[in-house]
Amino acid sequence: MKAFLLGAALLLSSPLYAAQLLIDLGSGSHAWRTEELLKHPEARNITIKDDVSYKRDMQYRAVPMAALLQGLKAEDHLQAVALDGFAAELNAGPLLNRKGAQAWLAIEDPSKPWPTLAPDKPSAGPFYLVWSDPAAGHVSPEQWPFQVARIQRLAPVAERFPALAPDPKLAANDPINQGFALFQKNCLACHRLNGAGDSQFGPDLNIPYSPTEYFGSDFLKRYIRDPQSLRRWPQAKMPGFNNSVLPDEELVLLLGYLKHMAGRKQTP
Structure with missing residues (x-):
């Protein structure tokens, strides 16, 4: 490195x-x-x-x-x-x-x-x-x-960072695993979760708290769609994810993964 x-x-x-x-x-x-x-x-x-x-x-x-x-x-x-x-x-x-x-x-x-x-x-x-x-x-x-x-x-993300993986008892096509795939695509470049991941940009999305634990569902969706509509500061870097990039049904799956992982916290 x-x-x-x-x-x-x-x-x-x-x-x-x-x-x-x-x-x-x-x-x-x-x-x-x-x-x-x-x-x-x-x-x-x-x-x-x-x-x-x-x-x-x-x-x-x-x-x-x-x-x-x-x-x-x-x-x-x-x-x-x-x-x-x-x-x-x-x-x-x-x-x-x-x-x-x-x-x-x-x-x-x-x-x-x-x-x-x-x-x-x-x-x-x-x-x-x-x-x-x-x-x-x-x-x-x-x-x-x-x-x-x-x-x-x-190697795939789940092999490199087991702390990111959902409950292994879930089926491969379970909505939580679908949300995990969306997390890798949309979030992992900037965020870690449970201390796992390569990025150093954004905050950890599970430690000490998941955003699903301190944001109401509607506000969290709004934040992902347009971050500066809720928190505005000059150095903000998080892009908004509009419906053409992250359709509503995929956003629901992504939030489902984050909620699931809130119950699977691991200390880095």
Whole structure:
């Protein structure tokens, strides 16, 4: 981890042309340089409508993620780690799609730098995972990691972090397990639960208390839909999850998982 953080710091201070993205699929790894990716045989210019990070239409030079993940199976699990430590958990299946909601790796061209994300902030580069037609796959904002430094194949979340898992007696298709899958997709990139997880951004969602224990149901739903409608402060980073990203029936399943885990607290 120290070596990775040192490498990230060096990358931040290095010229953009020297940026590298490490892709480790378990059977071997490859460090892709910016110039390699810009010249990739499948690289093309794309337009992303209403980009999640820039809040407007954006144009990128990008490579389909499927072209960079050859040999993976749909059931494989990946983690995309950003320079600041943000860690997005991603099922391989959607990343391998070439129709509908399609994932792309956008590459920042050093001769055409992207805009900054905010005043005194860097851009989303040098590498940014973006989606065309994201509504077709209910793609969460947490599945748009920017400033990506590493993409790696890992064991499933429940194997890496048993403290996150619901009661093992529940059937695989139980609504609680469906909510667990939604938690991994929408929440785990920023939050831990029972002290388990890789992220250091948001608060733990079970220790000392689950939000289901101190929020009324309607207010908790409102908070997830529009966080600053209930708590507003300049440094707030949690995005809202609208109905197109997290339909009402999925929100109910997610809250069901959180309520279930409130009864399964484990001290970190």
